[in-house]
Amino acid sequence: MAKARAFQEIPSSMAAQMAADGALAVWPAGALEQHGPHLPLGTDALVLDAIIAGCREELGEGFNGLFLPTLCYGKSPEHLNFAGTVSLRAETLLSAANDVVRSLVRHGFKRFVFFNGHGGNAALLQSYAFDLRAEYDVQVYNLDLWGGGFFREIIAEVFPALTMKEVHAASVETALMQYLYPHLVGKVPPRGELKGSDGLRHGWLAEDFSPTGVIGDPSLANAEVGERIYRDAVARACGLLRALAVSE
Amino acid sequence: MAKARAFQEIPSSMAAQMAADGALAVWPAGALEQHGPHLPLGTDALVLDAIIAGCREELGEGFNGLFLPTLCYGKSPEHLNFAGTVSLRAETLLSAANDVVRSLVRHGFKRFVFFNGHGGNAALLQSYAFDLRAEYDVQVYNLDLWGGGFFREIIAEVFPALTMKEVHAASVETALMQYLYPHLVGKVPPRGELKGSDGLRHGWLAEDFSPTGVIGDPSLANAEVGERIYRDAVARACGLLRALAVSE
Amino acid sequence: MAKARAFQEIPSSMAAQMAADGALAVWPAGALEQHGPHLPLGTDALVLDAIIAGCREELGEGFNGLFLPTLCYGKSPEHLNFAGTVSLRAETLLSAANDVVRSLVRHGFKRFVFFNGHGGNAALLQSYAFDLRAEYDVQVYNLDLWGGGFFREIIAEVFPALTMKEVHAASVETALMQYLYPHLVGKVPPRGELKGSDGLRHGWLAEDFSPTGVIGDPSLANAEVGERIYRDAVARACGLLRALAVSE
């Protein structure tokens, strides 16, 4: 069966047809930021793209939705002191989100999913969904890999012994990369003695917690577990996207 | 005992002294937005100001922190179709937050709390705390009344029979207003048959859920319960603020 | 008799009704900035709020107007070198003014008063009133405490011996604070030997004139005079607001 469609791969005429059919427009947002000594800078977008590829296979051509190309840059001020991190300012990311929606509204798209693979984008895009709803009268849903408990169940299943929070470049991300892009994964560092936080959310820098940039314990990861996490993520995302695609 | 200090009430020389002493600068952010047929537009800021007044009493003059005046406007696009709602654009709220921090950094303030009383501000201010940390090398903590489970325990205690989510103008807000500002509270509407949401976060409008603007069930509220919630909120906020004030 | 209404204290439904009745929306703008060694940082907003409280009493419930909550921050670059001053950039203040008007225009409000208690906001808000008129087709009036001679007559009456210009933290402000908030007023400093200006308006810093931040002579102030000034201010503001409320 053919895959669910992507804007990049279809001609304008098919986009017009799908807008008329009330298709979901799915906008993936990643990041380019340090992921510890063992994972590449592009981890967030690479993982997201792999999950989307899996979803497109599973959802198939009949899916009433369309995937936009992934924005491979995100808001990452917390990692800017590590080389290679590129951070969009909050205002730039809001402008880009606005441009995506405003452009497609002209063509009749009315329902959007911001499919976000970077924790640092989540709150901003969740907040802005309200502004876009009010400005353009469109539905904007937030599907966040790192938020809303997306990985909660599978973590409980595959890492029953996990004792640290999975914040950044820890076991879930490491395992996913080991499965999906093993040639890009280096030697997994030991868990560090992380300095404590304060009970309240606050604006941290990665180096507050760890000199390596890893926040959590990556040592439980391996490729087999990565595959399980990956399959769970694809299934879960498909479930959410299918529900939206028929919910109107 | 004298109250914890407020910027509005002290001369510049004392602000200089407190900056030198490493004082916390607490910035309260409210909103002006519809709160159903029974609560006033200013509910968020009024409740926040009452909690801050309680905190200032309880923390006392020895508290190494200072309260900024409340921003009585917030980001409320979800309520803009109800008269009297004033919504700052996301960019305006970010600019204001930036101006507050940038101004006080000049004087040596290094630690900030964004004490937020409006759910619609929370994600944006949480996200921007990271940008401010990276731009000005300051600590920005987010103390959100509507987020992070601030009211979770007291709700379980005072509303054991609660069956709907407390989203907007429901029992907690109603009870707090009945206790704090009874003359501003009208007849409490019955719980409505709320239309369902979609499982994912999304950018909603208040009218998606309820024609009255109430999202939840306000019918459990009364002033005595309001007092219990209020005392719990003051105690909880004081606990968090005290921990920060000594945590450096 | 009940007071003139405030947005913060009424439900959305009453705001809708008053918009339909052509009510004035009054937006008060203050500041948080140094006011010499004897007055608190919040002087501008504190005085403004007291005058508005007096106006609300005097105008009564029959007044066809509504008071918005005070913006307690203003544009104060001239005081930024004194600790505790928070200055909004010009662009931020314009954005906030735009957001207030744009929000309320949706609900049918057509007539606004920018009731400004900080000299540093006056020119900017006066100028922007034209832009708002043209953009939204609304009337925006500027009622400035520090501009347009608001205090001119009462100064001539209560300070006949005044020989210096009342620019900042001088006798009018000191007297008002001594009457309204005596517990927040410190020892009044002597008049300083102020350095001269240049005949033209220019962008000054407070320290150009005085190391204490006082620009003028506060030594004539006392609480009784403060009361006379206050009563005059309330009466004068009520006169202007009443004239607008019936002038359509």
Added chain:
Amino acid sequence: MAKARAFQEIPSSMAAQMAADGALAVWPAGALEQHGPHLPLGTDALVLDAIIAGCREELGEGFNGLFLPTLCYGKSPEHLNFAGTVSLRAETLLSAANDVVRSLVRHGFKRFVFFNGHGGNAALLQSYAFDLRAEYDVQVYNLDLWGGGFFREIIAEVFPALTMKEVHAASVETALMQYLYPHLVGKVPPRGELKGSDGLRHGWLAEDFSPTGVIGDPSLANAEVGERIYRDAVARACGLLRALAVSE
């Protein structure tokens, strides 16, 4: 004797020398906006340029100051409903002023005069002078033709019978244009019955006062009077500029 210098007419090396000598940088700002049925759209900039030409003659080469080219566009929302008016948004004009100052600060210029020939620019540029002072540590003076009583004395002298306020396209502007650019002046319209204002400053549109766009009584104007006004303006401006050039 050679004229006072203009940036447009000197090479970069001379600008460097004058910056080192502490020269004033004078930035003229005009407008392009309707001026009634009888005056051209460029009246503000044309009059300003003529006054500057006169000043450059009178001040001579020894003047320690330099004239920038005139910005022929200003903020004119109040005239936008008359054809040919071009209005810069407030934010655009602030950005341009910022760019001028920021550029020249790099070269050592420290003292600026905003020489403004359009009433609609005055408040904005006066206000922004403070921001520029604080941001770049430069002096910015405001020399406004339409503000600060620049024409007050000469009006009293040449138009003793004047009974209406000189707001726009009235006798002073008409007379100046009749003297300076007689070929651009059409038949002077009679004074109109102007609709009243409200006692407070507010954001008006020209058509509020007059269908012709004239606000005031242009009928007293003639070229001889225009010459007297012009000579007075040149002398007055030279006096102010000379005082600044030596005041450091």
Added chain:
Amino acid sequence: MAKARAFQEIPSSMAAQMAADGALAVWPAGALEQHGPHLPLGTDALVLDAIIAGCREELGEGFNGLFLPTLCYGKSPEHLNFAGTVSLRAETLLSAANDVVRSLVRHGFKRFVFFNGHGGNAALLQSYAFDLRAEYDVQVYNLDLWGGGFFREIIAEVFPALTMKEVHAASVETALMQYLYPHLVGKVPPRGELKGSDGLRHGWLAEDFSPTGVIGDPSLANAEVGERIYRDAVARACGLLRALAVSE
């Protein structure tokens, strides 16, 4: 031999090392816009990515440069009336370019190539290279596929009979896509009778020239020619990049 490196695929530590070695940072910019009835919306980014993949193979690991992930969105107002086109506003694209450079300057990167695959981005990015040079003291080079005659020689060679200008979705793009992504290419439309332009550059819309969105004659394209164009493009781009990588 291993490929030239990509930011997405290396850990932060290697980015730090390459910054220290003076590596080029190559930022690819594409677009999402209509490409006639036969080519997909993502043509610009798809072609660019394929050329970059070829360059990475040919340049090899020894290349002192690093490829950033492709921005798959560009400035495309001229195609906004065709469904599926997403256009970033000029200001958004400038902000993104600024963010990329500003982020990497922190880590020591000093030399950038904006490798642009969309004609509509070219002038803007060329212009902004000057601003970035002046703001951050970095070198920014513009390598534009559609500008500077990149395809001129190969067009002369492979399409000697070409009689129309290659503007959009014509023979070069069609042939490249037929070779690189044949499954995404539909039936090639005949050349249209294009409406004439005006001799001067101007801001056109695609529909000014052609109802199909094709501007030029795609009918000469085939996959073999596409391969020749592709190989030429990779070789040419490698030549330019190698020259830059050693030119310091």
Added chain:
Amino acid sequence: MAKARAFQEIPSSMAAQMAADGALAVWPAGALEQHGPHLPLGTDALVLDAIIAGCREELGEGFNGLFLPTLCYGKSPEHLNFAGTVSLRAETLLSAANDVVRSLVRHGFKRFVFFNGHGGNAALLQSYAFDLRAEYDVQVYNLDLWGGGFFREIIAEVFPALTMKEVHAASVETALMQYLYPHLVGKVPPRGELKGSDGLRHGWLAEDFSPTGVIGDPSLANAEVGERIYRDAVARACGLLRALAVSE
């Protein structure tokens, strides 16, 4: 015969009439930037204004177009290290262009020419013409003196021996200034040994090429040649403008 009209010189009523007649609105953009040791900072705007004056004579009153006043400032980051250069940020210049078009669109103008006399503005204004077309549905043409080969033919004719590229303050500009403004031209410097560029467009600074700020060889210039260039420029610009004025 009377000259072609200028906005500055006509009353609003005539602008209304010409908008109704479909007149072209011509917006000239110059710069204030170093032009070597021998030419004044205002060279770009001075030359442009002289060409426009010539065009207005030649086109005559019957020309269905109107000249706006020249913006004497442009985007010149590449010259900012030379004293007296004033550079508008890219965003400021875009905002100004937007304001000009948006203002005149209200009055019915539909066709614009950006007549640009500064190379550093060209790409930005060419690019933005597309955005303005899409936003306001107006035609924006770019007539650039330094781009599109405007001077190519005359250079071949008058400087057959020219061996260096005419980039900045070289023979064409020098000759034009010698003819048009001889009193503002200093001793022409010898051609310098210019440092090479890199084959690709890039963001340069003037000092990359030459310590004097001259980029090219000004030594071929003289006033007679300047007159020939000037007459050619006027004729060529008139040809282009006339073609546009009748092309609708």
